[in-house]
Amino acid sequence: MAETHPPAVESFLAKINSREAQVGIIGMGYVGLPLALTFIEKGFRVLGFDVDPAKVTALSEGKGYIKHLDPARIAAAAKTGRLEATTDFSRLGEPDAILICVPTPLTAQREPDMSYVVGSAQKIKERLRKGQLVVLESTTYPGTTDELVKGILEQSGLRMGQDFYLAFSPEREDPGNRDHSTATIPKVVGGVDRASLVLSQALYSQAIARVVAVSSARAAEAAKLTENIFRAINIALVNELKVVYDAMGIDVWEVLDAASTKPFGFMRFNPGPGWGGHCIPLDPFYLAWKAREYGVSTKFIELAGEVNVEMPHYVVNKLQLALNERGKALKGTKVLLLGVAYKKDIDDPRESPAFEIIELLRKLGAVLSFHDPHVPKLPRMRTWPHLPELSSVPLNEDTLKSHDAVMIVTDHSVVDYDLVLNHAALIVDARGVYRAANPKVVKA
Template identity: 60%
Template sequence: MPTHHPSDAEHAADVPALLARIQARQARIGILGLGYVGLPLALTAARAGFSVLGFDINPSYVARLNGGESTIKHIPSSLVAEAVIAHRLEATTDFSRLDEPDALLICVPTPLTKYREPDLSYVKTTARAIAARLRPGQLIVLESTTYPGTTDEVLRPLFEATGLTSGKDFFLAFSPEREDPGNPDFATSTIPKVIGGDGPDALALANSLYSEFVATTVPVSSTATAEAVKLTENIFRAVNIALVNELKVVYSAMGIDIWEVIEAAKTKPFGFMPFYPGPGLGGHCIPIDPFYLTWKAREFDITTRFIELAGEINTHMPYYVVDRLAGAVDERGVPFSRAAILILGVAYKKNVDDMRESPSLKLIELIEARGARVDYHDPHVPELPPTRKHAPLAGRRSIPLTPEILRTYDAVLIATDHDAVDYRSVVENAALVIDTRNACAKAGIVSSRVIKA
């Protein structure tokens, strides 16, 4: 917190002047957190002509970015170098510089605790750092996914404890990130941006800022509404994925291929939207966001039964997959407790190096808990990074995928369907393939050694 409280004379932000600076692209943008959300946002703003100051606590990330090197595999280093060379992007670990930007965009993680309660520690730590340097005329936007009310109930009191007032001296907004890492069809600049402001001036400023580098903005009535929009999007996906995961289990028992069912069902031109089953949920959003609303709903004595049931189904999927794997290995006469298993793909989705909440980590732990030995291959993840939930797995390295190596395993489990994998070679050389992504069928491969799970 600052050591002084500004007087009224120091207050009174000049809204027209800040708006003019934004529209002339002369306003400086500060982005806090240079990960999967913050870095694409920083590059998008820089390419639009803004000067961007990126803040991160990782000195290695900061050094690499300032050297023109990307820290995320699916983002080319050429884009980072272009922004750095043009003096449009600078990264720093020095949070005392937070008073330099005109707009501060918060892009830090919002995980769950082990009790499935919101962990706002990163948001609060970041907000306190901003409060310590907060000056009149700054626009602050939270992009991190959270429960409705966070911006108003958590951030605003922290900032107003400085003596400045939201809507008068500084401006507060919420605009949820909508990144889809590795998706070639949608970039930060082309995904519509939902924006809610704490008052009309905050909304106008935030809307004007994003309009300069995002094709479409979607203003809503409040920050809480914008927060609810993000949760609704991901709850919709979580519930529908849970539905097809449950159908997968039911149809498998009936000898029906869920993938074939979905392919046929999606030919209906109305009333059906395809979702696909998998070995469990991954990524920062879908496994986590629904529980932010579940937690907040308790404040109003409401039980979110539908959301919690979907969570239970999706959380159970790794257990179902391992049961299928163990049963198939046992049927071949190999005791699962002495089996050697190769997992293909540890990223949470295809063609990226993103490990956040990857179900593959849970699969490894469950398989090893039964006594089997596990290795993995992932062309995008050469080494398992440290994670809060699966710390003992950190440091394991991807093994080469050769015919000789494939033949040494009792089963290969396809957990992530990366395009770079030669699935025909996998099927030809593996004793058994457990396919959780329908990767073999999509590659046109039919074999009695492939079991879908």
């Protein structure tokens, strides 16, 4: 028997199913823009909100600013007339559904910084009208949607479940992944009440191949944290194994290659110079912070965080030891970093371990340069205000010979690693690029 809904919900469902509903998205970045394009390509009109006028101007001209997104998709979206971007948040009353895709960083004390979510909710509150659906997509701790966001929105005088609807659906973007896109990655959805779940599930089902409904917004928030904490812990495990096996004279990459041949019971993760991206370095601390409210400790999760945070120090120490063996001090040494993006083949630098490495090397007196084919300039980062102003240098024989050491931080596919091997004096390889033993290469 078909489920019956109040008339207002039925009317909203009809608007969604006919694709007449307008979708508003706050934050036209790595999450919001791909989501906007996906809805537009399914026939919806999208009104994108962003505080950056440059992004709004680019989108109005049909131009992109995120390297891994096909520029043709943005041009096509603009040409249809279904994409509009604005910095005018007073227009938040126009969309039928508002999706919040803003950052959720950490404070200096590694506690959740909810300022972007709070700011977005307050802007929505000022223009909230009856019948609107609000969905938070930003990764956060369980309870954010039905405590924090709901409380702010109800300051408008409207009541959740009666006048407006509220849900959480975590973003699952994986920049640069060619096998999975926004439209094909299953979408988890949890409503604060039944009507909110029904509406948000219906909305996402129009644009995304599979929608997975859970019992509450809290369950959806916890699912997202669990996904990324799983990755964080396993990255910490292989990073710790790297250190242990290195002390034993065993190549961790060879070990992982061998272990990966087992067709069951093993999932491969690779070690590196640290952890990066907007989610994995942050999410464990979100859950640990919230768990303390319930008097529960998260020792295992926090230990994984400690291991991963130490990796940039480990990599820098490997460079120091290698220089010492060659009779050189790190102070005054010219070091070329290959890659500052947080992972290969993308232009996203958020929470990249490169910045911690740069800061450590800078404090130790190294003379720094970097090459990244996807990041032309070292961006200004909230957590690294003292980084030097550097632009990516060309990668050629002269550049390599003019440096005392090269450190591979991000293993972009387009880099000519044979060129690096032939002309660099010393290579600290934190990504397992070079498998064969070579006197020039120090595995880190």
